[in-house]
Amino acid sequence: MAVEQVEPLACGRDAADVWEHAEAGTLDEHELSCPHCRSAQADHDRLGGLVTRMAAEQLRPPPSVLEQVIGAVVADLRPHELLVLGPDAWLGRPTAEAALRHVVDSMGGLRARHCRIEQRRHSEAGPAPVWVRMTVTARFGVDLASVTARVRQMVVSAGERTIGIPIAGVDIHVEDLWDDAVGAGR
């Protein structure tokens, strides 16, 4: 791997170190007076301003890139991820999960992260009950015991009213806390 090493300067100093020191403004006495080190610094100084200008140039992809990505992603969604609503009626699982996350988000002080809906068996009479596993992040200071009980209640009720599938149970895992005062909510 010798080719990966940085060749030392004629004075024995590591050329990459001299460059880094010039960048950080921490050149030592030798580096400031040695002609070999000074030559490395001159290289650094020559590029410095130009590189800063190149780094500051803003580049933006045209909107068509993201549009095409989203088109491909939607086409890539697995069609078998459907919940059975009844005979000849299905609901996309991600859609149902998004609806339940929205319920949690609307409560204030909570944000849904993962939401997984599992429909374990099929039923002849109507939609089989589902089990919901949800991870949430909460604002620091909320009463977690009462708020999670309320989440459970709201999710069960949304299951019946919004997505039309009875919810047999809801597991809630509070995995993180945020504090608006330090801007951690985003």
Next chain:
Amino acid sequence: MQATDPAYRAHPGPGPGRLAPARAELDEQTLVARAQDGDVHSFAELARRHQDALIRVAFRVLGQRSDAEDALQDALIDAWRKIGTFRGDAAFSTWMYRIVTNRCTAVMRRNRPTVPLPDDDAPGATLVAGSGSPERAAEVDAELAALSRALADLPGDQRTCWVLRELEGLGYAEISHITGASETAVRGRLHRARTALAERMRAWR
């Protein structure tokens, strides 16, 4: 935001009738979790947040705008397919840089027999022009174009390390994680890139 953060202060509990936060207000971890569950809108928001950094890397590494846009598009689709494997050991941005860098490496391999001198490396349609007098701006543009050409002539692995360090401001450890090369190798490639570019710019003046 972990519960151990010393900056915590007590906050009142949830109020009634709160509106759900817009996706643009959500933190990255929440968006990643939702995208992992298959939520396309959350993934789109992540892509929107990272696309400028990723196109910057792709454009500077590949030198051609059309190649860079293709690499970005393929990288974002890769990211969607692989997002379930993201475990949060590294920052999400590091993970995205790695995916786009891999794409760029594949494009460079494909293009290897003909390494074109980029004609479209000057600031143009997708670049926001700088400020200053027109004469000075033209001079800066010419200098930047010369640097772009010099960059395009570097070996691909050196160019990638240089872009990640000098334009994105990443450290050796992160670049090592992104490129899969050792930190010693990253340091060596970066230094060779720097000296080669300095040499070329000396000749240009």
